[in-house]
Amino acid sequence: MEVGTTRRIQPRADHRSSIVEAGTAACRLYGPAKTNVADIARLLGKSPASVYKIFASKAAILDAIAGNFFEADLRFAASACGELASVASRLKAIALGQHRLMLRARHGDSQMFDLIVLAAAGGWPSFRDHLKRLESYVRELVCTGIATGEFAPRNVDTAAACFCASIISLWDPRIIGALPLSHCQLSAHELASFAVAALRPSSRGEESMATRCGR
Incomplete structure (x- = not known):
């Protein structure tokens, strides 16, 4: 150049x-x-x-502002959970950590939270890119978990997409904005734990039950 x-x-x-x-x-x-x-x-x-x-246009400016906010203020630091013992713990940590960042924005930066609600509702590139980043990190963890035997062998892309879809209520500002202010973190922990458990290998008893049920 x-x-x-x-x-x-x-x-x-x-x-x-x-x-x-x-x-x-x-x-x-x-x-x-x-x-x-x-x-x-x-x-x-x-x-x-x-x-x-x-x-x-103004829309292009708002999308750029939202993108910067997603990148700078709503990006959970993977290194913050890097020392945890298991892949499952790291996966749960990112699910809950991202949720806490969204809650913090809702309660402490309401105007910017309103902006990312618009970004989600309009399917703006900034929101789509934000979700792609999250799914990419989840995919890496799922791949690691399968390689170490912590998670059951399966298609990594499908497993990552299913995990993200199952906990989207923790990450979507439209849903978070509709929650009562007294929303309890316990339910978020329960949902994240349930989603992580679905990635683990089934026990023999569970496999036999699934066979009997025709699954």
């Missing part, structure tokens, strides 16, 4: 980052529904036209 090209790209990247930062501030101040491009431009000290040179 030529030096001149590098110089052109860098200011554009910096401008994009500053728009996302200003947009985040505007969302927290006015809420995502009331935030407009003029508000963002005013916080930047620039014209709306300069913002539209980087983002084609």
Whole structure:
């Protein structure tokens, strides 16, 4: 790449980052529904036209803001559970850890939580990418668990997808936003434990019962 090209790209990247930062501030101040491009431009000290040179629409800006929030504030650190003894424990830890991040956003950053609810409801790329990251990490753990014999042999992609689908209520902001404020963490623990247990090898007694039941 030529030096001149590098110089052109860098200011554009910096401008994009500053728009996302200003947009985040505007969302927290006015809420995502009331935030407009003029508000963002005013916080930047620039014209709306300069913002539209980087983002084609307000929707594109909001999606970028949501993506940044998913990446920076709602990404459970895998290293936080890396020292746990079993793969099952690590899998449960990420399920519950991600859920706690969502609850923290709901209770402590309500305007941004409203934004990610919109992202989930609209199937925005930011939300889809967030779920893909989670499923990718789950897939790695399932693969490790099968390799070590902790989980039963099965199709890794299918097992990971089923696990994520079974606990989606812990990760989907639309569902979390509908929960009562007194929501008990115990039910989340029970759901995560149930989902992890489904990955373990069946005992002989369970296999015999499944055979008798025609499964």
